[in-house]
Amino acid sequence: xxxxxxxxxxxxxxxxxxxxxQCTQDMNHNYMYWYRQDPGMGxxxxxxxxxxxxxxxxxxxxxxxxxxxxxxxxxxxxxxxAPSQTSVYFCASSSRVGQSEAFFGQGTRLTxx
Amino acid sequence: xxxxxxxxxxxxxxxxxFITINCSYSVGISALHWLQQHPGGGIVxxxxxxxxxxxxGRLIATINIQEKHSSLHITxxxxxxxxxxxxxxxxxxxxxxxxxxxxxxxxIIP
Numbered sequence: 687x688x689x690x691x692x693x694x695x696x697x698x699x700x701x702x703x704x705x706x707x708q709c710t711q712d713m714n715h716n717y718m719y720w721y722r723q724d725p726g727m728g729x730x731x732x733x734x735x736x737x738x739x740x741x742x743x744x745x746x747x748x749x750x751x752x753x754x755x756x757x758x759x760x761x762x763x764x765x766x767x768a769p770s771q772t773s774v775y776f777c778a779s780s781s782r783v784g785q786s787e788a789f790f791g792q793g794t795r796l797t798x799x
Numbered sequence: 800x801x802x803x804x805x806x807x808x809x810x811x812x813x814x815x816x817f818i819t820i821n822c823s824y825s826v827g828i829s830a831l832h833w834l835q836q837h838p839g840g841g842i843v844x845x846x847x848x849x850x851x852x853x854x855x856g857r858l859i860a861t862i863n864i865q866e867k868h869s870s871l872h873i874t875x876x877x878x879x880x881x882x883x884x885x886x887x888x889x890x891x892x893x894x895x896x897x898x899x900x901x902x903x904x905x906x907i908i909p
Contacts, residue, residue: 719897727901728899728900729885729899731897776841788844788897790842791841793841
């Protein structure tokens with residue numbers, strides 16, 4: 687029972703580089719989310735998706751892009767990485783809105799230098 | 800503004816003590832989650848509740864909808880309970896989004 691799987695676990699990027707954070711879930715969940723966690727702050731929503739082909743911006747979408755071509759996968763793309771994107775990123779999924787449990791990946795610790 | 804506040808921010812206790820972590824929120828919610836995050840680790844869902852009380856092992860979560868307040872209790876605390884505990888709520892008019900508290904860092908000393 688894999689749940690939500692994120693890769694990579696750690697990454698160091700140089701300013702201006704690009705990368706994709708991978709997220710996949712095997713629970714057939716419709717809802718998927720990307721969050722970032724900065725020291726001393728609550729998790730902030732970057733983007734979310736309510737099903738394949740449907741994505742929407744969260745609180746802090748600037749500098750990121752997402753796609754949702756399948757139910758299982760929800761990759762997060764960073765274009766032109768900046769030091770402000772140094773953070774820990776979490777992918778999560780849930781079966782529906784409201785009364786359902788949220789499942790989180792193990793996180794990706796990203797440093798932009 | 801939809802807000803979630805947790806207290807205390809940091810808590811250190813001796814092994815065996817009864818622990819209480821509090822979460823309060825500003826407006827009506829459809830659900831409240833308690834999450835656990837170990838150092839360097841991922842986030843695990845402990846409870847999801849919309850009313851009353853839930854218990855799992857030594858963990859108990861309660862919610863008072865009228866007072867917009869929830870508590871997470873740990874009985875007979877153990878060093879392995881040391882972690883950050885995060886409260887997150889789904890506001891009634893926040894559609895699919897969870898709003899997170901900043902977490903309570905719990906350290907249990909043997």
